[in-house]
Amino acid sequence: MKILYFAWLRTKIGAGSEEVTPPAEIEDVGGLIDWLKGRGGGYAEALDDLSLVRVAVNQEHVGLDHPVKAGDEVALFPPVTGG
């Protein structure tokens, strides 16, 4: 599974993307985020307030209950500020 981080999530976590293999029991976005937070450090700081985190799976906006599986592209980013 590929995870992408943008804007201040990228700077806090210290990477723009990474390949991860979460444990099999992780089935949705919420579970994946909890697992990433468990790594501590920049992950815990970046993912502390989920009201400031938006998620896309395979380039579509989704909620925390959206399923995730091996091979997915998951992106975590703050609310967008383009335009």
Place this chain on the structure above:
Amino acid sequence: MIRVQEEDFDVGAEIAALVRGNHEIGGVVTFVGLVREVTGGAPIAAITLEHYPGMTERGLAKIEAEAHQRWPLSASLIVHRCGRLEPGERIVLVITASAHRRAAFEACEFLVDWLKTKAPFWKLEETGEGGRWVEARHADAAAAERWTKG
């Protein structure tokens, strides 16, 4: 048509290219977004626009298709710049063309509201005190929300 690019765009040339040869068009509405120097706090020296390559283009193409379903548009163009931009520079261009003005006005506003709230772009402001990520505005979310009612 949609484009994400670092280069500037020429508004007149883009309009001319979009409508060329299409004589059913009776009205063209253009929105040009510029980088503001002051956004509430200290003046900014520049912004850097980060985006999500792939999802950005896909999202823009999808919302453009939706605008064509909702309004009788003859042609449209969305150009969004990325990278480092200084105050006064053009950042986004939305052009909608239709036989009649109302569809063009409404579709243009719909597209800009969507860009502000859903297109995966993030602005980093450079000020004298370093870089600062711009926070999303509630007013933008409210503006986009009205298109989902009714």
